[in-house]
Amino acid sequence: MDDQQWFAEQLAQHRPRLRAVAYRLLGSPTEVDDALQEAWLRARRADPAAITNPAAWLTTLVGRVCIDMLRARQARREQLSATWEPLVSEYGDPEEASLHTDAVGIALLVVLDSLEPAERLAVVLHDMFGMPFEQVAAVVGRTPAATRQLASRARRRLREQAPQPRAGLAAQRRVVDAFLAAARAGDFDALLALLDPDVVFRADHGSRARLAPALLTGAGAVAARAADAGPRFARLCAPALVNGVAGVVARDRRGRLVAVVGFTVHGDRIAAIDMILDPDKLDPGRAAWSPTGAVLAPTEDGRSGEPSPG
Template sequence: MNDHQWFAEQLALHRPRLRAVAYRLLGSMTEADDALQEAWLRTTRADRAAVSNPAAWLTTLVGRVCIDMLRARHARPEQLTGSWEPLISEHGNPEDASLHADAVGIALLVVLDSLEPAERLAVVLHDMFGVPFDQVAAVLGRTPAATRQLASRARRRLREQSPPSQAGLPAQRRVVDAFLAAARTGNFDALLALLDPDVVFRSDHGRRVRRAPALLTGIHAVAARAAEAGPRFARLCAPALINGAAGVVARDLGGKTVAVIGFTFRDDRIATIDMILDPDKLPSEPTAKSR
């Protein structure tokens, strides 16, 4: 087996983990797949004899590709919206199943997107995937001590803005079903009963709409918005699994996805609602339902 074939075999073997690493670093499955393609191209310049631990070596390689992509992204000040995109489960795809088994919720992706590239890479690789600090430091071109400081700073920011603890999936689905039922009838009181007092609603229209994402905070403001728009919009919605949690996909009469809504939950109430309307972040084909 030549080097080209060996690297291809190793990439195929470790692809699910590498794809999960890239998704957490980039927040976009499209960009994650682009990162793996770039990593594959870089293996053509590598020496198989220098690779003693293929899994670790490939993780480092993907990390280097992702940090380059993150830095390029942060150099574009005109970008008004988050760079993450929702992960909607598909039946029969083992890679999607492995991602959902340990998925990053949308609310956490929002927080991760606020970190500097080096902070994000340090905390994701070390804390979420167990990559040693000396290996992370090699990716960043910093000392292990400096990399530990980056991860520590990122952890503090994650704690300050951390999403609430999630209810179990069956409880999440019951709450989402009740939310849709209340929204379809514009039942303000029923919506109030399902929302956390400090609920946050975010709406991402994408870069094509030149304005920052909409933001509402507080139970009455969010309930009023849902009661006003719900009777018309909620009829397009169906429950789905979004980033490993109960969520909603809205489709037009032709089956095209027009919105994805992710939720986080606190004590069986909805704590955050993230509505993604950006067409660049939505699947172009009808998506299989997951219940």
């Protein structure tokens, strides 16, 4: 077996793990593919005889490619309109299982995207994939002690700002379906009963919208918004998996995707709602975009209506 064939087999064998690592670091399926291609090109220049643990070696290699990409992204931050993309599949999609192998919740992805590249790498490689700090340190170019501090800072941010689901997918689906039914009816009391007292609602319009990301906290404020805007918007929604959790997609009557919403469910209540309205994170060719740059939620006849509930 020649070297290229050996590397090709190793990449194929470990591809699911490498994709999962790269998605948590980059947040974009397109960039994940670019990272794995670059890793393949770099791997071909290595000596297989010097590699004793292919899985760890490839993870380190992908980590190095990703931190280079993150640092390049950071350098051109002002020019970017989107740095991550949601993973979405509607129920019944045969590709659903493979798509969500790489998924990480939107709430977590938003916070990961706000971290410095070295912090993001440290917490992802160590906490999520069990890589020893000595190996992570070699990737980020810090000492093991400094790398531990990076991971500790990132871990605190994630714990404070990114609640994780505490319910199985079937339980999540029941809660989200009940929330949609209450929203369609404009039933404030029913909505309030389904929301955690400290629920957080975030709406991402995208940088081109000239609108700050919407943020609401507290069950009363979120229930009021959903009761007011929900009846019209909820009629456009269909169940979906959004980054591995129960969510919805909203389409107008022409089938154009106008919003993706992910829910974080704790027990029988919703702890976070993340609404993606940014056309750069949806399908740019199908997203509804107003002349002024504000995303609009279409009415039932497919025409643009009032600003969406974000």
